[in-house]
Amino acid sequence: MRRRMLPFYAATLFAVTLAGLMLIFPSEALRASLKGVSIWWDVLFPALFPFFVISEMMLGVGIVHFFGTLLDPLMRPLFRVPGIGGFVMAMGFASGYPIGARLTAQLWEQRLVNREEGERLVAFTTSSDPIFLIGAVAVGFFHDAALAGVLAAAHYGSAVLIGLLMRFHGKPGAGNNAQPVPAGSSGPISGRGLWQRAFDAMHEARMKDGRPLGVMLQKALGSGLQLMFVVGGLVVFFSVVMEVMSSAHIMNLLYAGAESILRLFALPAPLAEAVVGGFFEVTIGSKAAGGAAGIPEIYKAAIAAWVLSWGGLSVHAQIVSLLHQTDLRYAPFAAARLLHGVLAALLVLLLWEPLSPALSVWSVLPEPEVTRPVSTLLRHTLPAAGSLFAAMLGVLLLLSFLLSFGKRGMNPRSR
Structure with missing residues (x-):
């Protein structure tokens, strides 16, 4: 019984300590709150709200169901998730966290994925958006456009590796609350049959929803706004936590622990500030990594890749808030984030020499500032994210068609 109460006692102690620190450092807490609100309004709201x-x-x-049917021949054997996960993957990579978790939670509510499938999906579709990775981190913090290619390859490449590893998560059929696959839909089918199934799935989903488009838009706007306020509140909260802990010199203890871990892996100890900052919040950690002086660029980029892939406790809290109405567990997500960070850092070290010269073409990039005007962010973010989404979806569809026709060619009954 006492062990079960330990999390409650720990949370209570943390809340009391935080309240005391805010009373001791009121001006620092206010400044951090205003900074968090600025980041939310200038960056997160215009970048995420349209996608919600x-x-x-x-x-x-029913468009998601349409693409889900087309992508099923690829996603099920490769990642052990329904084809609808391909749409979540493309949307998550294009628009960044927490879009992947938001879509996965909605799929679970519609009984389109079960618990294990949802946990696999959230694990590898939670990633940084390309505009932040390229414009803010590579150009804004590191002042090096060529670094964008290496970071992107390491970050998104390791995310795909996480998806392949997560296919071994869970037992086949365990915790199944998803809708059954329609009879006769398994096995290789013709291209015409695949398209017909996709349109049937879209029509069935639209009929099942049944809401007029006006009502649907109203509900989407309401739920999107509600979620954005949750995201904004978490950003402000963690900004205050970081600031008051720094003012109380508590962060120095965490820096010392991070330095010990970095030395264990033969990494420069001065990067401890970036590691600790990134553990709490992505922007703080990425900026600290880019601003570290006297350290080889390769190690700074590796830590930045770890920060982007881990996501920070701020992003973790956003994911938990999205999944709390489902039965999806946080532990597999946290383990996948940690492994994603380690793999991304290792990929930077491995790809640094071969990719740095070849990817110096990343020169035409968005505005580098993190807190830039809303109009500028919208002008760069939405077209770039839309292009990446279309490109990823196109590649996934092509691979799915090739796999489907390949199976059909090997099946004598289909000839």
Whole structure:
């Protein structure tokens, strides 16, 4: 009984300590709050809110189900998730965290994925958006456009590796609450049959939803706004936590622990500030890594890749808030984030020499500042994210068609 109460006691102690620190350092707490609100309004709101609304509309009209059917021949054997996970993957990579978790939670509510499938999906579709990775980190913090290619290859490449590793998570059929696959839908099928199934799935989903488009849009706007306020509150909260802990010199103890870990892996100890900052919040850790002086660029980039892939406790809290109404567990997600960070850092070290010269073409990039005007962010973020989403979806569809036709060619009954 006492062991079960330990998390409660720990949370209570943390809350009391934080309240005391805010009373001791009120001006620092206020400054951090204003900074968090600025990041939320200038960066997160215009970048995430349109995708929250669009994704819910796509679910309502059945477009997600349409692409899910087309991608099923690829996603099931490769990642052990339904084809609809391919849409979540493309959307998550294009728009960044926490879009992947948001879509996965909606799929679980519609009984389109079970618990193990949802946990696999959230584990590898939670990633940084390309505009932040390229414009803010590579150009804004590191002042090196060529670094964007290495970071992108390491970050998104390791995310795909996490997806392949997570296919071994869970037992086949365990915790199954997903809708059964329609009879006769398994096995290789013709291209015409695949398209017909996709349109049937879209029509069935639209009929099952049944809401007029006006009502659907109203609900999407309401739920999107509600989620954005949750995201904003978490950003402000962690900004205050970091600031008051720094003012109380508590962070120095964490820096010392991080230095010990870095020395264990033969990494420069001065990067401890970036590691600790990134453990709490992505922007703080990435900026600290880029601003570290007197350290080889390769190690700074590796730590930045770890920060981007781990996501920070701020992002973790956002994911937990999205999944709390489902039965998806946090532990597999946390383990996948930690492994994603380690793999991304290792990929930077491995790809540094071969990719750095070849990917110096990343020169035409968005505005490098993290807190830039809303109009500038919208002008760069939405077209770039849309292009990446379309490109990823196109590649996944092509691979799915090739795999489907390949199986059909090997099946004598299909000839």
